[in-house]
Amino acid sequence: MGSETIAFYLFGAVAIGASLLVIAQRNPIYSVLLLIGSFGALSGLYVLLDAPFVAVIQIIVYAGAIMVLFLFVVMLLNAPHEDTDYDARVHPLLRPGPMRFGAFLAFVFAIELWWALARGRDTGAFPGASVTSVSTIGKSLFTDYAFPFEVTSILILVAMVGAVVLARRDHPRDRQGGA
Amino acid sequence: MTPLLIAQIVLTLFVFVMLLNSAAIMVYVERKVAALLQQRLGPYLVGPKGLLQPIADVVKLMFKEELRPRAADPLLFALAPIISATAAFAAFAVVPFGASTTFFGLLSEPLKLQVADVNVAVLVIFAIASMGVYGIVLAGWSSNSKYSLLGGLRSSAQMISYELSYGMALASVLLIGNSLSLTDLVNGQSGTWFGFIPRWFLFLQPVGFLIFLTAGVAETNRAPFDFPEAEQELVAGYHTEYSSMSFAMFFLAEYINMVTVSAVATDLYLGGWHGPLLPESLGWVWFLIKVAALLFFYVWMRWTLPRYRYDQLMAFGWKILLPLSVLNLLATAAGVLYFGL
Amino acid sequence: MVTLNHYLILSAILFSIGTAGVFVRRNLITILLSVEIMLNAVNLTFVAFGRALGSADGQIIVFFVMAVAAAEAAVGLAIVISLFRHRESLNPDSFASLKW
Numbered sequence: 150m151g152s153e154t155i156a157f158y159l160f161g162a163v164a165i166g167a168s169l170l171v172i173a174q175r176n177p178i179y180s181v182l183l184l185i186g187s188f189g190a191l192s193g194l195y196v197l198l199d200a201p202f203v204a205v206i207q208i209i210v211y212a213g214a215i216m217v218l219f220l221f222v223v224m225l226l227n228a229p230h231e232d233t234d235y236d237a238r239v240h241p242l243l244r245p246g247p248m249r250f251g252a253f254l255a256f257v258f259a260i261e262l263w264w265a266l267a268r269g270r271d272t273g274a275f276p277g278a279s280v281t282s283v284s285t286i287g288k289s290l291f292t293d294y295a296f297p298f299e300v301t302s303i304l305i306l307v308a309m310v311g312a313v314v315l316a317r318r319d320h321p322r323d324r325q326g327g328a
Numbered sequence: 329m330t331p332l333l334i335a336q337i338v339l340t341l342f343v344f345v346m347l348l349n350s351a352a353i354m355v356y357v358e359r360k361v362a363a364l365l366q367q368r369l370g371p372y373l374v375g376p377k378g379l380l381q382p383i384a385d386v387v388k389l390m391f392k393e394e395l396r397p398r399a400a401d402p403l404l405f406a407l408a409p410i411i412s413a414t415a416a417f418a419a420f421a422v423v424p425f426g427a428s429t430t431f432f433g434l435l436s437e438p439l440k441l442q443v444a445d446v447n448v449a450v451l452v453i454f455a456i457a458s459m460g461v462y463g464i465v466l467a468g469w470s471s472n473s474k475y476s477l478l479g480g481l482r483s484s485a486q487m488i489s490y491e492l493s494y495g496m497a498l499a500s501v502l503l504i505g506n507s508l509s510l511t512d513l514v515n516g517q518s519g520t521w522f523g524f525i526p527r528w529f530l531f532l533q534p535v536g537f538l539i540f541l542t543a544g545v546a547e548t549n550r551a552p553f554d555f556p557e558a559e560q561e562l563v564a565g566y567h568t569e570y571s572s573m574s575f576a577m578f579f580l581a582e583y584i585n586m587v588t589v590s591a592v593a594t595d596l597y598l599g600g601w602h603g604p605l606l607p608e609s610l611g612w613v614w615f616l617i618k619v620a621a622l623l624f625f626y627v628w629m630r631w632t633l634p635r636y637r638y639d640q641l642m643a644f645g646w647k648i649l650l651p652l653s654v655l656n657l658l659a660t661a662a663g664v665l666y667f668g669l
Numbered sequence: 670m671v672t673l674n675h676y677l678i679l680s681a682i683l684f685s686i687g688t689a690g691v692f693v694r695r696n697l698i699t700i701l702l703s704v705e706i707m708l709n710a711v712n713l714t715f716v717a718f719g720r721a722l723g724s725a726d727g728q729i730i731v732f733f734v735m736a737v738a739a740a741e742a743a744v745g746l747a748i749v750i751s752l753f754r755h756r757e758s759l760n761p762d763s764f765a766s767l768k769w
Contacts, residue, residue: 157671161679168683168706172690177698178404178469184702185462191709198676198720203728205451207712210735213458215705215742217465217488222746223698224469224481226753251692255685262681266674275673281725283448283508286732294729301736308740315747318754 156197163190177223181216188212199280332439340443347420351583352382354623361624362631392572397472404470409570409577412463416584419456422449423591424511426601426612441612442511449510450498453592457494457547461487463581464549467570482638483549489645490546490553496653497540500660501529501596510592514600528599533660537597539653541622544589546645548582551630553641590622591615598622676717683710697749697759701742708738 167187174180188211195204290298356371356379363370371378396405426441446452461484468480505513517527530537546553570578594600598618601611636644683706690703712731719727749759756763 151670154671157675161675164679165682165686168686171702171706172686172694172699174699177696178401180699180702182404182462182466184705187706188709191713194676194679194713195716197671198716200716200720200728201446201448202451203712203716203731205448205455206732206735208455209451209458210739211705211709213455213461214488215739217458217461217484218742218746219698219702220462220465221481221484222750224465224477226750226759252689254692255689258688259682259685262685263678266678266681275720276723279723280447281728285725286728289725289729290732294733297733301733305736305740308743312743312747315744316750 153197156193160190160193160197163187164194178220181219181223185212185216188216198275201280202283202286335439339439339441343420343443344417347417347584347587348580350587351580352386354583354586354627355382355385355579357623358627358630361627365628365631386576389572389576394572394574395570399472401470401472404466406574408463408467408470409574409581410463411466412460412581413577413584415456415460415463416581416588419453419460419588420584420591422446422452422510423588423595424514424600425591425615427608429609440511445509445511448508450502450508450513453588454491454495454498458488458491460581460585463578467578471570486553486638486641486645487547487549489642490543490649493539493645493649493653494543494547496650496657497536497543498596500533500536500653500657503657503660503664504529504532505596510595510600514595514602517599518602526599526602526604528597530597530599532663533597533656535652535656536660537593539649539656540593540597541589541625542649543645543653544593545626545629546641548585548589550582550586550626552633552636554630554635586623586626587619590619590626593622594618673717673721677714680710680713680717683707683713695760695762697752697761698746700761701745701749704745705738705742708734 164187167183167190171180171183171187174183188207192204192207192212195201195207359381360370360378371381374380374384396402421443422445424440424442424445428440464487465480465484468476468478468483471477471480501513502508505516507513507516513529517529519527521527525531545551594615600618601615603611603614603617606613687703687705687707687710690706691700694700694703712734715727715731715734717727719725719730752764753759
């Protein structure tokens with residue numbers, strides 16, 4: 150029971166537990182905060198996989214930027230607690246329509262994946278320890294993957310413009326009809 | 329339990345205690361310097377020259393009643409100052425403050441004067457600064473009061489806006505320093521040009537230094553960027569509803585953030601612990617002097633400059649500071665490419 | 670000893686939790702959060718395989734996935750805000766009819 154095994158199970162348990170609580174919470178703010186906790190555990194798992202750069206980027210981008218965006222939107226919309234027109238005490242597998250399908254699908258999915266992966270051949274331990282340095286990633290990113298890199302920057306620009314336009318309060322077309 | 333491990337644990341505790349002390353010292357320094365700038369005396373009753381004033385402040389805060397508004401969310405209300413203070417302390421964990429030392433031969437191998445030597449230290453500081461935003465935004469939200477909510481949202485929007493310029497200034501230094509580890513960056517600044525100008529990155533990156541300090545002041549919500557907690561406009565912003573030790577934790581978080589930004593600026597631009605006249609093992613003395621100079625600059629700015637209005641603040645961050653930092657990055661890249669810095 | 674299979678099973682569990690969240694929850698923001706869980710599970714798979722095969726490509730693809738996730742979250746939340754302004758509700762069932 151090396152320290153790495155303990156760390157893996159600890160982080161894995163936190164990630165799974167936090168994710169389960171995310172989808173079980175009524176209050177959206179608690180969901181966002183629990184997801185941040187899950188991302189922190191995932192960041193720890195990346196460190197265990199000798200990927201410190203990805204671990205830190207996970208915290209900076211996901212936990213530090215995307216989740217702040219979610220939190221802002223939840224606060225500004227004063228997101229109401231989920232109102233339910235079904236009895237919340239009914240088990241998810243017995244609820245109507247898409248919920249029943251979804252819960253069932255996820256359950257089947259988990260079982261199937263577990264079965265498939267547990268039957269697979271034992272891959273053995275990871276090959277020799279090598280912490281990927283940032284310079285390796287940087288070199289690869291700017292030479293082999295230069296085109297996707299540039300396209301991603303255009304994608305982010307488009308997303309920025311789109312988000313600003315979509316969230317604008319006055320739609321120009323609405324103005325012409327009324328006052 | 330090798331001696332090195334014991335020394336490491338002692339060092340961690342020492343850094344923690346010293347950060348607490350630094351917050352207390354900053355309380356005194358701020359009030360005294362503010363007083364002298366405003367031509368009055370400041371604290372002088374408690375202890376000689378008022379030096380025991382921070383202790384009186386801490387005792388007062390400890391004895392105050394711990395309030396919680398009835399409509400506040402209890403879990404988040406209690407969690408917010410903890411997040412702020414934890415992020416503030418954690419950011420200092422990767423900052424080196426002296427050369428490796430063997431404590432006059434007591435240890436068999438040198439101990440780095442750093443709680444954790446991570447080879448992506450610069451990014452870790454950036455990441456933990458991003459986490460510090462949550463303490464503020466949760467404080468504003470959970471207090472369930474309009475002053476707190478406005479203050480919290482404005483404060484966090486300001487912090488995430490200035491993080492971009494902060495990161496770009498950092499990136500410019502990384503181009504010259506060729507490493508993400510703070511220890512390597514400091515060691516790249518040892519030695520001198522022409523025998524008397526130290527090889528600080530400040531001289532290679534003057535604009536970058538100014539951008540970094542400005543963004544750092546905005547990140548720590550200090551004047552002239554402290555509109556979100558401005559006394560006249562927003563009562564006390566996001567920490568309006570807090571009292572006693574929760575308020576003390578926000579205060580603590582603010583001062584320790586100041587110390588961390590000054591320490592990182594010292595390591596990145598002012599040569600860290602390298603300085604003339606002292607041997608390498610006493611480098612932390614120079615480090616303290618440089619950090620103290622930057623902290624004095626912080627306090628000086630607060631009591632000299634008028635406060636920015638919120639829209640001016642955001643316009644400055646996005647329309648002036650960010651393009652300037654991008655231009656700085658481009659110029660640095662060109663310089664490294666053509667002059668081989 | 671932790672092998673690649675452990676990471677893959679963990680990632681599969683996270684992915685199915687995310688899938689369940691998308692279907693079961695009746696709150697637009699929680700649905701978007703479940704999508705983020707799924708993307709993170711995929712990231713974990715990429716990094717695990719990158720480590721097992723000894724190449725840095727896994728981490729580079731994660732970099733791109735994160736950028737795309739950020740863009741998608743931004744636009745998705747903008748749409749959520751726009752929808753909320755019209756119907757004052759975050760329940761996807763209230764947007765079931767085609768009439769605006």
